[in-house]
Amino acid sequence: MSPEATAPDPANWLEYNRANWDERVPIHVGGRFYDLDSFVAGRETLEDFELAEVGDVHGKQLLHLQSHIGTETLGWARHGAVVTGLDFSAPATAAAAALAERIGVAGSRWVTSDVYQAAEALDGEQFDVVYTGKGALCWLPDIERWARVAASMVKPGGFLYVSEFHPFGNTLSDEDGRTVAYDYFDASPQVWDEPGTYADLEASTLENVTVQFNHGIGEIVSALIGAGLRLEFLHEYEMTLFPRYRVLEERDGTFRLPAGMPRVPLMFSLRAAKES
Numbered sequence: 001m002s003p004e005a006t007a008p009d010p011a012n013w014l015e016y017n018r019a020n021w022d023e024r025v026p027i028h029v030g031g032r033f034y035d036l037d038s039f040v041a042g043r044e045t046l047e048d049f050e051l052a053e054v055g056d057v058h059g060k061q062l063l064h065l066q067s068h069i070g071t072e073t074l075g076w077a078r079h080g081a082v083v084t085g086l087d088f089s090a091p092a093t094a095a096a097a098a099l100a101e102r103i104g105v106a107g108s109r110w111v112t113s114d115v116y117q118a119a120e121a122l123d124g125e126q127f128d129v130v131y132t133g134k135g136a137l138c139w140l141p142d143i144e145r146w147a148r149v150a151a152s153m154v155k156p157g158g159f160l161y162v163s164e165f166h167p168f169g170n171t172l173s174d175e176d177g178r179t180v181a182y183d184y185f186d187a188s189p190q191v192w193d194e195p196g197t198y199a200d201l202e203a204s205t206l207e208n209v210t211v212q213f214n215h216g217i218g219e220i221v222s223a224l225i226g227a228g229l230r231l232e233f234l235h236e237y238e239m240t241l242f243p244r245y246r247v248l249e250e251r252d253g254t255f256r257l258p259a260g261m262p263r264v265p266l267m268f269s270l271r272a273a274k275e276s
Contacts, residue, residue, distance in 0.1 A: 010189035013211035045075035070096025142232030147223035176243030229272035236265035
């Protein structure tokens with residue numbers, strides 16, 4: 001076994017992460033987690049709070065950064081947006097394009113690009129809404145660079161909307177969801193070598209190394225303000241969308257800590273606007 005295989009170099013984060021996601025696309029397309037048959041039949045892929053906080057998107061140009069196989073992107077299309085999905089995985093954008101054709105969404109566009117190169121990949125185009133959601137920011141080492149790129153693609157009068165898992169959740173023990181087991185302020189790359197996928201823990205996979213990064217709420221908000229956007233709101237939620245901790249209980253399609261247990265933020269959303 002090569003030294004690199006035994007000790008992955010975090011500097012190769014993009015290479016590792018892209019190989020990992022490329023391999024998992026067919027697992028996600030064919031699996032029960034994304035359940036594309038029910039999506040094709042009309043299942044909603046956006047959360048109620050996202051729809052309420054973003055508001056009416058009919059006729060608006062919407063860019064989804066890190067769009068994966070397009071289920072959320074096309075969810076916005078079903079609500080009337082003209083959508084562009086951008087992802088660094090070519091198999092993912094190909095799957096998204098096929099899904100768009102399958103449900104009859106004309107005019108959607110799918111771009112294969114690293115998010116840091118998104119502005120160049122889109123020739124400087126700007127959008128009414130730039131959206132990123134659920135498990136995207138942990139894959140990016142430089143949140144200030146991300147904020148500058150995202151802000152550059154927001155039209156004057158438009159906004160960036162982020163719907164994410166709360167970074168405080170990264171500090172908690174997977175076993176009990178209450179013990180602080182990890183350092184909230186640890187900004188070092190986190191190298192993981194784990195088979196399977198959140199969509200199928202038992203899936204047989206080869207590309208198992210990923211490099212992930214924790215970004216605190218203050219770091220994210222400050223990066224967006226520094227990029228010239230005006231924060232309109234920051235909301236925190238006690239629920240999450242998957243059973244991250246063994247103690248979580250499913251209620252109304254979300255997962256929450258048991259009644260009587262002290263609550264902590266497990267998700268957040270924010271909207272940051274560009275002045276007209």
